[in-house]
Amino acid sequence: MAYDYRGKTALITGASSGIGLAFAQALAARGMHLVLVARSxxxxxxxxxxxxxRHGVRTEVVALDLSREGAAxxxxxxxxxxxxxxxxLINNxxxxxxGPFDEQAAEREHEEIMLNVAALVDLTHRLLPPMLARGEGAIINLASLAAFxxxxxxxxxxxxxxxxxxFSQALWAEYRRRGLRVVAVCPGPVATNFFAVMGTSQEGMPGxxxxxxxxxxxxxxxxERGRSQVVPGLLNKLMAFSTRLVPRTLGARVAGSFLPRRVQSGSSAPSGSSLSSAPEPQPR
Structure with missing residues (x-):
């Protein structure tokens, strides 16, 4: 199920840094035209x-805060x-x-839901139908190891x-026979400044x-292989698989014990995946 990138157009949210930037560089090198979206x-x-x-591709820029109502x-x-x-479409x-839920600012949590969920769904809703009409298209959604x-x-x-x-796996099953590819990407920690923004470090997670x-x-x-999800990294794959073997309540207790504690209450960090980020505050 090879995928031909050259001459096609990709839209990347959070494209200015981190995983979004890496997507932009990789796709431009493959000959894709780009629509780059972020606040900066x-x-x-x-x-x-x-x-x-560098690559001779067409590049369009849209500066936009996707956490705001109607942004998609x-x-x-x-x-x-x-x-x-x-x-x-890359929803990154x-x-x-x-921090403790009761200490989080309600407005900030609302923005988190608006960006991570509402904007992703709204943008997919608007760009998916034209793909179906053409009989071909692809969507990559950044989930997380935290999704499990x-x-x-x-x-x-x-x-x-x-x-x-x-959401991504449901769309994959719903549209895979109509020429639409949908992949949920579930990374664990990524080498960005996520932990620094939270006031802690990545010590203890080298593997x-x-x-x-x-x-x-x-x-x-x-x-390219038409898969519905991917967990990058062997150890991350093993961690994701292990969540199937224990009750969710026990898993939640264990997961909480591995998180860094040295962080100010109510802090937040930008991310394009689980425990990953870019230097620019989100949305990016």
Whole structure:
């Protein structure tokens, strides 16, 4: 089930850094035109110019905060106004909060749900029908290793990623015979500044941490083979599989015991996956 990238157009949310940036670089090298979406217009324009010069692909920039109501509709309209047909949608933008739920700001948790879930669903709703009409298309949704278990102190984040995983697999089953590929990517820790933003470190996780480029390579490999999900990294795969062997209540207690504790209550970190991030605050 080979996938031909050259000459097609990909839309990447959270494209200015981290996993989104790695997707942009990998796809431009494969000859895909790009629509780059994030809040930082200056950073996006620098990236767009660099990729156009290096690979000769068309690069469009849309600076937008996808956590705001109606943002997905605004983005879809911008795509339509520019006469673009999106062949590959990468829903990468997202962020995570950390700390006791009762100490989190309700407004921040709402933004987390809006970005991680509502914007992803809304944008998929608007860009999926044209793909079906053409009989071909692809969607990559960034879920997380956190999607497999409830996680204390990251209750909202883990729940949003569980939604992304379930939603993606349902779409895969629903549309796989109509030319649409859907992949949920479930990374564990990624070598970005997620832990630094939270005020802690990645110590104790050396075997789990992947580079953004590794996550992207695994994602595209799964896309090319028509898979519904991928967990990059062998140890992460084993951790995901192990969640099937224990009761969810026990799994939640164990997961909570492995999380870093040295963090200010109510802190948050940007992420394109489980425990991963980019330097720019989300949405990116």
């Amino acid at each position: 217009e200056e950073r996006l324009r620098r990236l767009a110019a660099e990729l156009h010069q 509709t605004q983005l879809a309209q911008a795509v339509q106004e520019r006469g673009l047909a999106i062949d590959l 933008a997202g962020f995570g909060t950390y 278990l409830p996680i204390p102190h990251m209750a909202v984040y883990a729940a949003t990623k569980a939604f992304v995983l379930s 789990l941490i992947l580079a953004p480029e590794q996550v992207v390579a695994a994602s595209l490999h799964a896309l």
